[in-house]
Amino acid sequence: MDFATPPTRMAAEPLLSIRNLHTYFAQDEGIVKAVDGVSLEMNERATLGIVGESGCGKSVTARSILRIVDRPGRIVDGEIWFRRPGANGGAGNSAIDLAKLDADGTEMRSIRGAEIALIFQEPMSSFSPVHSIGNQIVEAILLHQDVDRRGARDRAIDMLRRVGVSSPDQRVDQLAHQLSGGLRQRAMIAMALSCSPTLLIADEPTTALDVTTQTQILELMRQLQQEDGMAIMLITHDLGVIAEMATDVAVMYLGRVVEQAPVDAIFHAPKHPYTRALLRSIPRMRARSRERLTPIAGSVPHPYDRPTGCPFHPRCPDFIAGTCDRQTPVPRPVGERHTVSCFLYE
Amino acid sequence: MSVVREPRSAAAHSSLLRVAGLRKLFPIRKGFLKRTVGYVRAVDGIDFHIDEGETLGLVGESGCGKTTTARCILRAIDPTGGEISMRLADGSVVDLAKLGEPELRAIRREMQMIFQDPFTSLNPRMTLLDLVGEPLLVHGMKSRREREERVADLLRRVGLRPEYMRRFPHAFSGGERQRIGIARALALQPRLVVADEPVSALDVSVQAQILNLLFDLQEEFRLTYLFVAHDLSVVRYISSRVAVMYVGGIVELGETEEIFTAPKHPYTAALLSAVPEPDPRTRGKRIVLQGEVANPAAPPSGCYFHPRCPHAVEVCRTQTPVFQEISPGHLVGCHRAHELRLAGVE
Numbered sequence: 001m002d003f004a005t006p007p008t009r010m011a012a013e014p015l016l017s018i019r020n021l022h023t024y025f026a027q028d029e030g031i032v033k034a035v036d037g038v039s040l041e042m043n044e045r046a047t048l049g050i051v052g053e054s055g056c057g058k059s060v061t062a063r064s065i066l067r068i069v070d071r072p073g074r075i076v077d078g079e080i081w082f083r084r085p086g087a088n089g090g091a092g093n094s095a096i097d098l099a100k101l102d103a104d105g106t107e108m109r110s111i112r113g114a115e116i117a118l119i120f121q122e123p124m125s126s127f128s129p130v131h132s133i134g135n136q137i138v139e140a141i142l143l144h145q146d147v148d149r150r151g152a153r154d155r156a157i158d159m160l161r162r163v164g165v166s167s168p169d170q171r172v173d174q175l176a177h178q179l180s181g182g183l184r185q186r187a188m189i190a191m192a193l194s195c196s197p198t199l200l201i202a203d204e205p206t207t208a209l210d211v212t213t214q215t216q217i218l219e220l221m222r223q224l225q226q227e228d229g230m231a232i233m234l235i236t237h238d239l240g241v242i243a244e245m246a247t248d249v250a251v252m253y254l255g256r257v258v259e260q261a262p263v264d265a266i267f268h269a270p271k272h273p274y275t276r277a278l279l280r281s282i283p284r285m286r287a288r289s290r291e292r293l294t295p296i297a298g299s300v301p302h303p304y305d306r307p308t309g310c311p312f313h314p315r316c317p318d319f320i321a322g323t324c325d326r327q328t329p330v331p332r333p334v335g336e337r338h339t340v341s342c343f344l345y346e
Numbered sequence: 347m348s349v350v351r352e353p354r355s356a357a358a359h360s361s362l363l364r365v366a367g368l369r370k371l372f373p374i375r376k377g378f379l380k381r382t383v384g385y386v387r388a389v390d391g392i393d394f395h396i397d398e399g400e401t402l403g404l405v406g407e408s409g410c411g412k413t414t415t416a417r418c419i420l421r422a423i424d425p426t427g428g429e430i431s432m433r434l435a436d437g438s439v440v441d442l443a444k445l446g447e448p449e450l451r452a453i454r455r456e457m458q459m460i461f462q463d464p465f466t467s468l469n470p471r472m473t474l475l476d477l478v479g480e481p482l483l484v485h486g487m488k489s490r491r492e493r494e495e496r497v498a499d500l501l502r503r504v505g506l507r508p509e510y511m512r513r514f515p516h517a518f519s520g521g522e523r524q525r526i527g528i529a530r531a532l533a534l535q536p537r538l539v540v541a542d543e544p545v546s547a548l549d550v551s552v553q554a555q556i557l558n559l560l561f562d563l564q565e566e567f568r569l570t571y572l573f574v575a576h577d578l579s580v581v582r583y584i585s586s587r588v589a590v591m592y593v594g595g596i597v598e599l600g601e602t603e604e605i606f607t608a609p610k611h612p613y614t615a616a617l618l619s620a621v622p623e624p625d626p627r628t629r630g631k632r633i634v635l636q637g638e639v640a641n642p643a644a645p646p647s648g649c650y651f652h653p654r655c656p657h658a659v660e661v662c663r664t665q666t667p668v669f670q671e672i673s674p675g676h677l678v679g680c681h682r683a684h685e686l687r688l689a690g691v692e
Contacts, residue, residue, distance in 0.1 A: 180638055212407065212620045212635045214622075218622075242624075244623075267625055267627075279624065283554070284623070285582060289583060293557055293558055293583065295551065295553075295555040296552075296554070300519070300549060
């Protein structure tokens with residue numbers, strides 16, 4: 001892959017194109033390279049699943065896109081090209097590099113929450129406990145849309161109805177703690193979609209929920225995507241959720257995308273040793289009971305203690321001495337929309 | 347519920363643990379005088395047994411009473427009613443529910459617990475030697491040298507290096523900490539180990555390591571596990587038999603293979619179908635349950651599952667189903683267990 005120039009104008013230009021993104025956290029103990037050279041692309045209306053274990057940088061990548069990385073985190077390098085619907089009705093689409101914008105400036109503020117919306121993992125802590133959920137949705141609508149308070153409230157009730165909240169005209173005045181986990185997540189989705197975003201980032205949207213509630217929420221997200229046509233970036237550690245929802249998948253490990261491919265290729269023709277090992281290590285519903293699993297040796301290294309070269313080399317079964325521990329692999333195309341960062345494919 | 351309650355003489359031959367009619371109610375107190383206005387029926391009359399050397403998986407969604415059941419058995423909390431008969435190493439059978447603290451103290455070495463969160467369950471100010479050696483000291487191993495030898499041996503068994511004995515837990519990763527917790531639980535050579543969500547806080551690649559370890563230790567020490575978990579694929583891997591809980595009661599219990607491939611309770615079937623498979627080719631065959639888990643303080647009439655059950659008929663609304671044996675070793679609490687043809691995991 002070549003990152004040297006801004007995206008060339010092609011017929012199907014991606015909605016989002018991240019190039020060589022680096023987001024670092026400078027701590028007293030050293031620099032945590034949370035995102036260390038992430039490159040990925042996603043198309044309009046697609047669902048890109050981002051999968052990885054704790055500390056792989058999947059959430060920081062999402063926060064970098066929205067420019068809400070907590071201090072002392074900072075984007076130190078890279079580009080985040082986001083295609084905005086043009087002012088003249090979409091014909092003059094223009095891509096903008098979010099990484100270059102002022103995080104608190106008007107332009108970023110008009111994108112954040114309106115064109116790109118976010119759903120968090122924990123709906124309890126992402127709503128204010130002292131304002132009704134209705135008022136919080138109304139506030140989001142008033143910020144981005146040209147409606148009065150009454151119109152915004154009607155729109156909030158409409159949205160709650162669309163996400164399957166029963167008696168929305170009463171629920172709209174309730175506080176977050178009066179709702180169950182599943183309902184709170186529905187309200188969260190209502191708020192995120194109230195301004196019709198073109199990109200919805202969902203960071204572990206069902207991890208805190210029970211499995212039968214998870215099914216309901218995933219079903220709802222799929223239905224809303226069909227109706228509204230937004231693209232979804234779905235961040236999760238659960239390969240089952242990825243297989244269920246995603247059209248494309250990016251597998252991350254220690255701040256890098258090690259493999260990106262259409263969902264079927266990731267699960268049925270994985271190329272990177274980490275993707276393969278991950279798929280082998282998870283217990284499956286279809287497996288016979290009491291059958292041994294194949295774990296990945298070792299554990300994810302501490303962020304201050306990053307391995308040199310390919311970050312996966314100390315745990316890799318196909319490790320090539322002298323290469324993998326010295327040089328860092330870059331993404332290479334190995335198939336249709338399929339890229340891998342691994343020396344096995346060079 | 348007479349089916350499971352065999353005479354105790356028969357039980358004494360095979361079962362290590364036999365739970366009969368176990369109940370735990372938590373009072374709801376309100377007002378200035380803290381008067382009891384109702385009860386949360388966390389566990390409401392459950393029966394099961396665990397044979398020596400086997401693993402019983404206890405599954406269910408949050409609030410179904412699985413953790414309360416585990417805590418009652420260990421007498422971490424006092425049950426409201428019922429019997430918990432455990433056969434001790436010397437062959438005698440005691441009812442744990444009736445014992446007082448002094449008698450329990452001696453018996454506690456035969457039953458130990460592995461906790462969910464390896465980050466909060468280990469005292470950060472204690473070294474591995476103190477952590478793993480503490481139960482030995484409490485149960486009378488006074489010689490420090492002897493303790494050190496035993497701790498070294500235990501650490502080796504769980505795959506940690508004995509040289510790390512003087513280190514503190516913060517120096518270890520999540521998976522390694524869970525190994526420390528397991529070593530501590532095994533220090534007194536217990537016969538019954540209660541594991542409450544032992545892998546759900548771990549990264550997927552590390553989960554497999556811990557599951558394999560639990561498996562090996564069981565073979566080596568002939569341990570009996572009560573394995574509490576919400577993740578059905580993990581339960582399938584580890585359990586010989588499975589009990590499914592819903593709102594304080596067991597709705598289905600049987601051999602793991604049978605529960606997974608031929609479930610008889612609609613809730614089990616829904617739970618199984620809700621787990622997203624890590625394979626995009628199996629998409630879209632989900633049973634989406636409507637509504638939410640019933641409130642254990644005000645459960646619905648009849649079968650607690652009827653408001654969400656796709657197969658509910660009139661009798662389900664009015665009468666509580668009997669938990670009965672429908673084939674050898676397979677018990678179900680459903681009015682329609684004989685007529686329904688439910689799909690399991692292929």
